[in-house]
Amino acid sequence: MVDDVATGEPILEVGQFYELITAQLESAFGRRHCRWVRGEVAKVFEKGHLYLDLVDAATAGSDAKRPVLNAHCWTSVWGPLKRQLAVDGLVIKPGVVVNVYGYVDVYAPQGKIGFTVTAVDLEGLVGDVARRRAELIARLAREGLLETNKAVAMSPVPLRVGLVASPGTEGFNDFTGQLLASGYAFDVTLVRTLVQGDQAAEQIAAALATLDAEGLDVLVLVRGGGSKGDLACFDDERVARAIAAASTPVWTGIGHTGDESVADLVAHTRAITPTKLGEELVARVSAWDQRNLRQPAQRLVVGLDAVLEEATEYVQERRRTLIFAVRDRLRAEERHLGSLRDRLTLQSRHLLDSATASLATTRQLLAAYDPARRLAQGWSIVTRADGAIVRSLADVATGDEVSLRVGDGRLGAVITTKNGDSA
Numbered sequence: 001m002v003d004d005v006a007t008g009e010p011i012l013e014v015g016q017f018y019e020l021i022t023a024q025l026e027s028a029f030g031r032r033h034c035r036w037v038r039g040e041v042a043k044v045f046e047k048g049h050l051y052l053d054l055v056d057a058a059t060a061g062s063d064a065k066r067p068v069l070n071a072h073c074w075t076s077v078w079g080p081l082k083r084q085l086a087v088d089g090l091v092i093k094p095g096v097v098v099n100v101y102g103y104v105d106v107y108a109p110q111g112k113i114g115f116t117v118t119a120v121d122l123e124g125l126v127g128d129v130a131r132r133r134a135e136l137i138a139r140l141a142r143e144g145l146l147e148t149n150k151a152v153a154m155s156p157v158p159l160r161v162g163l164v165a166s167p168g169t170e171g172f173n174d175f176t177g178q179l180l181a182s183g184y185a186f187d188v189t190l191v192r193t194l195v196q197g198d199q200a201a202e203q204i205a206a207a208l209a210t211l212d213a214e215g216l217d218v219l220v221l222v223r224g225g226g227s228k229g230d231l232a233c234f235d236d237e238r239v240a241r242a243i244a245a246a247s248t249p250v251w252t253g254i255g256h257t258g259d260e261s262v263a264d265l266v267a268h269t270r271a272i273t274p275t276k277l278g279e280e281l282v283a284r285v286s287a288w289d290q291r292n293l294r295q296p297a298q299r300l301v302v303g304l305d306a307v308l309e310e311a312t313e314y315v316q317e318r319r320r321t322l323i324f325a326v327r328d329r330l331r332a333e334e335r336h337l338g339s340l341r342d343r344l345t346l347q348s349r350h351l352l353d354s355a356t357a358s359l360a361t362t363r364q365l366l367a368a369y370d371p372a373r374r375l376a377q378g379w380s381i382v383t384r385a386d387g388a389i390v391r392s393l394a395d396v397a398t399g400d401e402v403s404l405r406v407g408d409g410r411l412g413a414v415i416t417t418k419n420g421d422s423a
């Protein structure tokens with residue numbers, strides 16, 4: 001077999017062989033001959049530098065059967081590029097089709113051919129992200145999921161609120177601040193989640209499912225403002241499907257810097273900021289309060305005022321009537337009393353005259369029977385020692401001392417004899 005091989009060629013060491021390959025590749029694809037390469041991101045790893053496995057985007061089939069290009073972007077280039085991607089809301093992740101610009105390098109110790117990235121086609125990446133977003137929206141629309149949650153009946157008084165947010169953030173504070181300042185008894189059940197980053201979408205979807213099982217009035221997803229990259233999780237299909245699957249109305253309040261997120265499109269109600277979302281929720285409760293409590297109460301107050309006013313007028317009228325009636329009655333009684341007084345005066349005078357006349361007659365009669373007159377006529381009054389008047393012989397005994405009252409004095413005597421009328 002050796003005879004068939006050219007013997008004039010020098011035998012190269014492995015290192016020399018790689019030097020030859022490197023020289024050949026650099027002459028065609030080295031730093032001075034950079035090329036654009038289009039590929040789908042199969043794997044991505046970042047540790048200061050960015051490492052990518054790009055597969056042929058135009059080839060169907062599994063990644064194992066597609067050509068693979070190991071690419072890397074050094075920190076000096078990746079740092080500024082990463083910041084620009086964040087501003088534009090772009091994320092390099094598996095499944096994204098990206099156009100990269102760079103050159104070939106050979107890493108002899110591992111026998112690998114790599115690709116050093118010096119630039120990324122941001123416009124092409126934006127277009128791919130927009131295409132994937134549009135495809136997701138179209139897919140959700142075909143399945144009827146854009147309207148599913150909107151059809152869920154909203155509680156007339158949504159006081160029991162399930163909140164998906166990151167506590168302590170500006171969006172969380174803005175939303176809860178509106179509820180606290182409202183004066184209404186909102187009962188908030190919080191499930192804390194990340195609201196940006198690779199794990200955020202999965203956590204948000206799980207939180208929505210957890211709160212949906214709690215039988216609450218409304219589920220609220222809030223986040224403050226940020227770049228497109230920070231808000232990428234709200235364009236995630238898992239979040240969109242979790243909202244559509246919820247049997248509870250889902251409201252979103254995401255501080256967007258651009259268009260609506262996919263989560264906004266699927267949600268029952270969306271607001272441009274967490275503050276605005278809190279205001280709308282409070283406004284709904286306030287409207288029910290005004291319609292069902294305050295306005296009926298006001299009508300009741302007005303009705304009561306009318307009844308009280310009517311009752312007051314009635315009482316005042318009755319008071320006036322009573323005053324006039326009492327006054328008339330008092331005047332009538334005064335007249336009656338005056339008449340009685342006159343009659344009593346006349347009657348008293350008549351009685352006094354009659355009594356005076358009767359008294360004079362009695363006085364004359366008594367004068368006729370006055371003992372003093374009888375004594376003056378020669379009569380005497382005999383009394384015993386005890387002062388009792390002697391009216392009969394039986395009232396005294398022989399030897400008793402008696403007193404005789406005559407017209408001009410008294411005489412003492414002793415009973416010596418007792419003789420009756422027949423003696």
